[in-house]
Amino acid sequence: MKRPFADGTRAVVFSPGEFLGRLAAIIPPAWHNLTRFGGILAPAARDRPAVIPSTPVAADQDPHGHRVYCWAAMLKRIFGIDLTRCPRCGAEVRKLAVITEPQAIRQLLEHFGIHGPDPPSKLSAFTNTGQDLTYHPL
């Protein structure tokens, strides 16, 4: 014990069952938040919206009312990386195509003069190939 109780008790002896019971009582339930907010920061506090920062990234809602973010919105929200804007001119970036064929990706990279490692195959995605995985923006 860090400090003795008010009555001078310096140690407490538990039976194994008592000890496990007390230990189990302080373990939080699975999947529960370990951070609890009270007062104005409590989840249902009337004035909470006035004191918490607003969510800068718009999100859609799923059928249950939960916010759903696309991957670009999540990157912006979590890391502050905005992939929806051109880093050079600030224009909105549009998705033109999704290319998944390794040969097409290779041809495209060669066309733009980018010589990186080959796109990972389905097998190498699960193995350590020792390839340089450093991100090199265009």
Ligand SMILES: [Zn+2]
């Ligand atoms: Zn641009």
